[in-house]
Amino acid sequence: MLEASGTSTAPRISPRRTPPTWLVVAIACAGQFLVVLDVSVVNVALPSMRTDLALSAQGLQWVVNAYAIAFAGFMLLGGRAGDLYGRKRMFLVGLGLFTLASLGGGLAQEGWQLLLARAVQGLGAAVLAPSTLTLLTAAVPEGAARARAIATWTAVGAGGGAAGGLVGGALVDGLSWRWVLLINVPVGAVVLAGALLWLTESRGGLRRRLDLPGALLVTTGLATLAYGISQTESEGWAATPTLVPLLAGLALLGLFLLVEARTTAPLMPLGLLRLRSVASANVAMLVSGSSMFSMWFFMTLYAQNVLGYSPLEAGLALVPSSLAVVLGSKAAPRFLPVLGARNVAVLGTLVAAVGFGWQSTMTADGGYLTAIMIPGVLMMLGAGIAATPLASLAISGAAPGDAGLVSGLINTSRTMGGSLGLAVMSTIAASRSGGEDAGPAALTDGYALVFRTASAVLVVAALLMWLWLPAKSPKPEQKASSTD
Numbered sequence: 001m002l003e004a005s006g007t008s009t010a011p012r013i014s015p016r017r018t019p020p021t022w023l024v025v026a027i028a029c030a031g032q033f034l035v036v037l038d039v040s041v042v043n044v045a046l047p048s049m050r051t052d053l054a055l056s057a058q059g060l061q062w063v064v065n066a067y068a069i070a071f072a073g074f075m076l077l078g079g080r081a082g083d084l085y086g087r088k089r090m091f092l093v094g095l096g097l098f099t100l101a102s103l104g105g106g107l108a109q110e111g112w113q114l115l116l117a118r119a120v121q122g123l124g125a126a127v128l129a130p131s132t133l134t135l136l137t138a139a140v141p142e143g144a145a146r147a148r149a150i151a152t153w154t155a156v157g158a159g160g161g162a163a164g165g166l167v168g169g170a171l172v173d174g175l176s177w178r179w180v181l182l183i184n185v186p187v188g189a190v191v192l193a194g195a196l197l198w199l200t201e202s203r204g205g206l207r208r209r210l211d212l213p214g215a216l217l218v219t220t221g222l223a224t225l226a227y228g229i230s231q232t233e234s235e236g237w238a239a240t241p242t243l244v245p246l247l248a249g250l251a252l253l254g255l256f257l258l259v260e261a262r263t264t265a266p267l268m269p270l271g272l273l274r275l276r277s278v279a280s281a282n283v284a285m286l287v288s289g290s291s292m293f294s295m296w297f298f299m300t301l302y303a304q305n306v307l308g309y310s311p312l313e314a315g316l317a318l319v320p321s322s323l324a325v326v327l328g329s330k331a332a333p334r335f336l337p338v339l340g341a342r343n344v345a346v347l348g349t350l351v352a353a354v355g356f357g358w359q360s361t362m363t364a365d366g367g368y369l370t371a372i373m374i375p376g377v378l379m380m381l382g383a384g385i386a387a388t389p390l391a392s393l394a395i396s397g398a399a400p401g402d403a404g405l406v407s408g409l410i411n412t413s414r415t416m417g418g419s420l421g422l423a424v425m426s427t428i429a430a431s432r433s434g435g436e437d438a439g440p441a442a443l444t445d446g447y448a449l450v451f452r453t454a455s456a457v458l459v460v461a462a463l464l465m466w467l468w469l470p471a472k473s474p475k476p477e478q479k480a481s482s483t484d
Contacts, residue, residue: 023198024139029156030191031095032132034184035125038067038102040164040322042118043300044311045177052177053111058230061426064297065226065419066115070122071129072415073219076267079130081210087131087138088201092192094128097121099188106182117181138202165300165322169315177311214267217256222416225249229423268409278406280468281394285387285410286417287461288349291356291454292383293418294425295321299359299376302447306364306440307371317368321376328384341389341396342469346462348389352382353458360452364440387414393469421457425450 042049042063050060082090098121105117136153171179228245235241260266273279296318303314328348335344355378362371391410433446 021139023194025136025153027191027194027199028132028136028139029153030187030194031091031128032153033156033160034095034098034187034191035071035129035132036160037164037167038098038121038125038184039071040160040296041168041180042067043296044165044168044304044314045172045180046297046300047304048172048177048311049114053108053114055111055114057426057430059111059115061230061297061422062115063118065223065422066118067122067125068293068415068419068422069219069222069226070119071125072412072419073222074123074126074215075129075412075415076409077211077215078127079134080267081127082131082134084210086201087134088195088199090127091131091135091195091199094124094126094131095188095192095195097124098128099124099185099192102181102184102188106178106185135199135202139200163322165296165315165318166312167315169310169312172311174312209263209265211260211263211265211267214256214259214263217252217259218267221249221252221256222419223249224252226420226423229420229427232427272406272409276468277393277396277470278409280465280470281390282409282413284345284461284465284469285390285413287464288352288383288386288458289414289417290421290424291457291461292352292379293414294422294450294454295356295359295376295379297422298425298429298447298450299372302362302444303372306444306447307366317372318376320373321380324377324380325384328381328386329388330384332385332388335385336389336392340472341393342465342471345386345389345393345469346465348382348385348387349458349462349465350382351385352379353455353462355379355382356451356455356458360448360455362444362448362451364444390465390469425454428453 046060046063049055049063055063078090078094101117101120101124105114105121108114108117133153167183168180171177171183224245226249228242228247228249231239231242231245237243257270260268260270273282299318299321300314303309303317304311309317332344332348335347339347355375358375358378359371366372394406394410429446429450431446432449433442433444438446
């Protein structure tokens with residue numbers, strides 16, 4: 001494990017001239033926009049990538065999962081590294097990795113080169129993303145100004161997710177799929193230059209270890225487990241090529257828990273999971289994320305492979321769904337005082353389940369309004385409504401000093417659940433349709449089964465939330481620190 005030097009407990013800030021606050025906010029938001037954009041921007045490019053690089057159906061899901069697993073597995077480590085070694089430094093390192101990996105992916109000539117680039121992109125994003133918020137909060141004084149800055153950061157992140165399909169579609173249609181990655185290079189270079197010139201260094205001076213073994217174990221374990229699940233499509237569940245990675249993945253995740261229990265500065269303090277609100281909210285996010293994350297992947301494939309939409313048309317078709325996430329996230333806080341966090345989480349999950357159930361009635365000649373727009377809006381509106389109360393419950397149950405860590409855990413649980421869920425759902429789709437080379441009718445049957453399965457999983461998730469989530473947010477005297 002790595003260890004930071006220095007024992008001072010006071011934050012250290014370099015003495016260089018303080019840049020204008022708006023400029024720091026703009027640079028931080030630009031970094032966040034790139035990170036979130038690349039979660040969704042590749043979706044509309046998937047069919048073009050598959051054709052150009054001869055990717056298999058299994059390889060296609062790894063274009064998404066390689067980024068998501070690396071991002072989820074190293075995100076908590078990235079946040080702690082910023083505290084130890086400097087937020088500006090980690091911002092530059094993360095953005096540099098992200099930009100170089102984007103260049104490598106855009107120039108890839110083989111499928112494995114693209115997947116490797118996506119994994120390095122995810123690693124860069126995991127280092128970059130936590131620093132964007134900490135740099136912003138360090139630059140803006142506490143109070144109304146900071147609240148506005150955080151709201152801007154949040155809106156930019158949501159806008160990046162919403163813009164992904166549209167930006168990706170325009171780039172694929174106007175240029176080629178390579179530009180959904182190459183566009184990051186000039187933008188990343190400009191942001192890097194601005195960060196070098198204008199950002200000032202800051203860090204928390206606590207002498208703490210960086211849990212690199214924990215990050216490597218959880219990331220490798222998740223990737224191995226997801227690979228094992230994807231092998232079931234061609235090998236079956238009982239075959240050696242499936243069982244070996246499945247068992248190896250589970251063993252690595254078990255070893256991760258053992259390391260976290262023994263290390264002095266764990267990546268994921270297991271004591272937090274003894275708190276009911278934290279454990280239940282993270283499990284709920286993991287389970288619901290396993291269904292909701294796959295929506296974008298399969299909706300894009302349905303629009304292009306079955307309905308014959310161009311990449312730009314597919315991106316435009318999913319804009320209402322993207323905006324519905326933002327609307328749901330903004331509407332949820334209004335319901336919390338009236339219904340309570342648990343009820344709002346259950347309500348949002350059931351709304352999403354209705355949308356997934358509706359989507360499962362898709363046909364090979366479906367119309368836009370009933371086959372994409374309305375069910376898509378319901379799915380993502382529900383996802384937005386559910387996410388806010390789950391995060392609220394988790395954070396309210398932890399000690400104030402653990403709030404940032406718990407927030408990171410929630411995001412990690414959602415992304416990890418989504419990665420494993422995509423591997424499972426891809427196998428389900430292929431088992432029904434016979435693979436991506438099948439005709440439109442067979443593909444539709446496979447995609448419909450995915451949405452039907454996801455709807456059932458969300459109903460189970462809603463029941464789990466109702467039974468396990470605390471009915472009320474824990475009171476201050478009930479909170480416990482993970483270090484107790």
